[in-house]
Amino acid sequence: MKSLRLLLPALAVITAVLADHHEHSHDEEIDKLNEDALKLTHEIIELQEKLDRRSDAKRIQRAGSLKARVEALEDPSCPDHEHQCGGDDPQCVSDLLVCDGIKDCRNGDDESHCHNPFHAGDDFVGDVVFDHCTKRRPENITLSVESISVAAFFPGFPKLHVHVNIHKETDEDEVEVSLPSDAIYSFAEDKLIVYPSEDDGLGLVGQFDGYNFDRFVGDIIHEASKEHCARFIFHRK
Template identity: 60%
Template sequence: EWSELAIGQADMMKSLRLLLAALVVVTAVAGDKDKFDRDELIEHLVERTGEVTHKIYEFEQKLDARMDPDRIRRAGSLRHRVEELEDPKCPHHEHSCGGYDHQCISNLFFCDGHVDCRNGEDEKHCTSPLKAGDRFIGDVVFDYCTTRKPEHITLVVESVNTAAFFKGFPKVHVHMEMESHGHDDDDDHHDHDESSLPNDGFYSFGTHELIFQAPEKDGLSLHGEFDGSNFDRFVGDIVTVSSDKPCARFIFHRDHHDDHHDDHHDDHHDDHHDHRDHDDDHRHHKARHHDKHHDDHHVEHHGHN
């Protein structure tokens, strides 16, 4: 489709240039011809030039629509969903460079300051989607393991720091605010419980994942994954060190005050699929879990050096 658009644009621009050239030539050499014939010819050329110009304008509008950031983001999110259903293209602890030229490189090589992908993709998108002050509100999808059974988790980013020698894994310090409503069977009383836990983790540019340590002795930790296109939303899985499957899931959205209705609609649609398909995700989670564990080990190793 893009190649057809490019060919169409080239043809229209060529036609416009030829018409303008013809207009110049007719104006310059038609002095000896009948004035009526000359004016009629010029009028025809001007009219034709206007038609071509209008087509170019319509083409630019179509091109702008295809370059709309929201549309590109939604297309990227859809592509990610399809890729999640496919078998992994790369071995554990490696990630695809994308594009038609298939190439896998280590997650450690993304955004390290050196181009490793042949298409340069590993160094093109190296701005962290997280910054101090960001808030993400997570709504529960399912919860089979937490003690508090929170209905919501609010992730408040306190700081994001990038080490000069390990740029691909910025360290993230957050507060996890949990809100739950307990039920006491003895007195039919609903208890409102709120708690806040500080936590440390890191963001991986290669996998677009947000990995946190277990803040308590129960060994439960939060592993978040952006889809690589929409950085206002991520799927947060609660996992244990003894299991390769998520035992709880929350869908997090960036806390905006000026969200657009379309964004809410798209996110709600994605959330519905995440709820419906969470059992299917178990098939692919093991590979991702080992990948995360490998990266976590490298991050801790470099952090101690």
């Protein structure tokens, strides 16, 4: 792509030189060369635009998200709570070893995706898909990250302190609640687990697809029965 950009100034110089000699010799031939040079410049610009579109970060992210959805439909090749290293030499390692600073996968995959998508001050807004169990039945909720800490002995599971903010308006009333809660994030599973903040025993499990970290699917789950009784789609605010 860099070489394409270097060609454009060169073509401009050629065009200028040809134009400068236009009055001195072979008017028709020079006009034809000038026209060809301009046409070639236009074709190079179009080619560069196509290459830019193909390398667009959002396109790559969407392709990765689609790949993750397909992989999720396939049978897992590792037991629960183990990470699939992938590649030509498949290997399983414990989730506890992912992002601990030591390469346990032969290909180093367990240390290659250690970016925490959450930062203090982040807000994720979740829009309801269905809700069969929450007390307030909100149309949306906001997950606000207050602080993050990392334990030396489990660096692959950062701890978060969050607030689940609920706002709902009805014809008769307006409800606004902020529920503090603790949570952990798993690098191995790209998963957020928010512990129940009320006596109803409802927690939140947020699943990223491993590529788009501005969006996750959040399921409300009964702590005791593990029943999924509500779902929200969260986007970074």
